[in-house]
Amino acid sequence: QVQLVQSGAEVKKPGASVKVSCKASGYTFTSYDINWVRQATGQGLEWMGWMNPNSGNTGYAQKFQGRVTMTRNTSISTAYMELSSLRSEDTAVYYCARSSSWPDYWGQGTLVTVSS
């Protein structure tokens, strides 16, 4: 069965960076895009960007341009999302989601807390 398993919770100080991983199993990793979506406590879903694991091509939401980097390691079927220059407003649960034309399977989420 398709599974996306994300890395554990992180606590970071303002100005630091965080790198979240998303390990895929149950399907061919390079056949579907990986997208990243975040959700602040009590808030809605916010799309951050996408990556094609086959080509490595990426596209980022304008809000995160310059601060987010999405990469992958195809040998271990794992996608990564790195967010830099963290601020308190980045405190949220970060999800990876597989997509072809739409997001179908989601990871369990990774809580990133930014606090001094």
Next chain:
Amino acid sequence: SYELTQPPSVSVSPGQTARITCSGDALPKKYAYWYQQKSGQAPVLVIYEDSKRPSGIPERFSGSSSGTMATLTISGAQVEDEADYYCYSTDSSGNPWVFGGGTKLTVL
């Protein structure tokens, strides 16, 4: 930027029909998708391409779309259907992902 608009909350009694709407200018040309998110859990796809139901989703969940509005219908809502529901679509250019603000469904 493109927006999808949902009502913040919908409330029904068990066994009643719940309807959650999602409005967006591009919906006449773009599919709508619906996700259920229970507290502390990741979203789960319940409807894709306006009206199709993934395997494993109960038949009481259905979707429709007309003009600029898509609708998720839960016929005979059950207590376990209490959750936040999000619609998803794309704008007329096909970029990027857009989610509605979410609707909290209360069944009591």
